Amino acid sequence: MLTIHGVTRSRASRIIWLCHEIGLPFRQHPVIQAYRLPDPDAADAPLNTHSASFRKLSPGGAIPVIEDDGLVLSESYAILLYLARKHAAPLGPASPEEDALMLQWCFQAATSIEPDALTLLFLHGRGQAQSGEDQALVANAAERLIRPLRVVEDQLARHGYLVGNRFTVADIAMAETIRYAQGYGPLMEQFPAIGQWLVDAQGRPGFQKMWQARLSEPE
Template sequence: MITLYGVLRSRAARNVWLAKELGLSFTRVPVIQAYRLPDPLAADAPLNTASPAFRAINPNGRIPALVDGDLTLCESFAINLYLARKHGGPLAPADLREDGLMTMWSLWAVTECEPHGLAILLHSGGERSESDRRTVATAIETLRPAFAVLEAALRKAGGFLVGGRFTVADINVAEVLRYAQPATAFLAEHPAIGAWLNACQARPAFREMMAERSTEPA
C-alpha cells in the first residue's frame, strides 16, 4: 500500500493528481507545513513538517513524502516519475529516450520556472502594494525566455511535451505553471501554453484533486 504524506495545498497535489490518473489505491496522511502553525511542536499541534514523527519519514522536513513498501521517497517530481515508471501505461515513458525527455522537462520546470511562478502567485490578488507589483513584473520578465521555449516546444510536439500524448511530464510542468496563472495577460501572449494548460486542467483527475484541495484550509 502506498502512503503519501502532505496536504493538497502543497506540492503533494502533483502526486495526488498523478495517482488519480493512474487509478492507484493509496493512503494520504495530511501533514501540514510547520510555518502555518503558531507552535508546530505544541502537544496538541496537528502532524506537521516539524513533527518528530514526520521527520522520521523525511528528515528534510518537507512535503510531500511517499512510502511504498520499503522505499521512502521525497521530492514531488521524483515521486511522480517513480510512480509513472512503476505502473506504466501511456503516462509513463515508452523507452529510454522518452524517459530522458520526461526527466529533462521536469527538471526544467523546477529550475527555469518554479521560483518565478511562485513569486507571481504569492504577490498577486487582493490589495497589492507597489512592491508586489514590481515583484510580479520582474518574475514575468524573467519567465519570458522560458515561456518562449515551452511555447515553441508545444507547437512542434503537437500540444503535449513528450510522445504526442499526455504524460507525467505534462503533469509535472503544468503544476509548476499553475503558479503563474494569475498573470493572465502574460499567459495570453502564449496561446499554445494556454491551450495545453486548459487541456491538462480539464482532465477529470485534476478536477477531482482540485475539488478535494478546495476543502482544505487556505
C-alpha cells in the same frame, strides 16, 4: 499500498493527480506545512512539517514524501517519475529517449519556472494588496519567466504535448508548476498554446478529482 504524506494544498497535488490518472490506490496522511500554522510546535498543533514524527521520515521537513514497498522518497518531481516508470504506461516513458525527455522537462520546470512562478502565486495570485517592492518583484519574476515559457509554448504549439505526442507525467509536472503563474494575465496572455493546454489538462477527470479534494481542505 502507496502512502502519500502531505496535504493536497501542497506539491502533493502532483502526485495525487497522477494516482487518479492511472487508478493507483493510495493512503494520504495530511501533513500540513509548518509555516501555515501560528505555532507548529504547540502541543495541540496538527501533524506538520515540524512534527518530530514526520521529521523522522523526512529530515528536511518537506512534503510530499511517499512510502512504497519499503522505499521512502521525497521531492515531488522524483516521485512523479518513479511512479510513472513503475505504474503509469502510457503516462510513463516508453523508451530511454522518452525517459530522458521527461527528465528534461521536469528539470526545466523545477529550475527555470517554479521559483518565479511561486513568486507570482504568493505576491499576486492570492489577491492581496501589493507594496511597491512587491509589484517590482512580480514584474521581475514575470519577465524572467518569458524565456522558459517560450520554450514550452513552442513545444506545445508544434506537438500538443511535451513528450511522445500524448499526455504524460511530464505534462502533469509542468502543468502543476505553471499553474502557480496561471493567474497572472499579463504573462500568460503571451502564450496561447500553454493556455489551451492548461484548460485541457485541468479538464481531465484526474485533475478534477484532485482539485475537488484540494478545495475541501482548509486554506
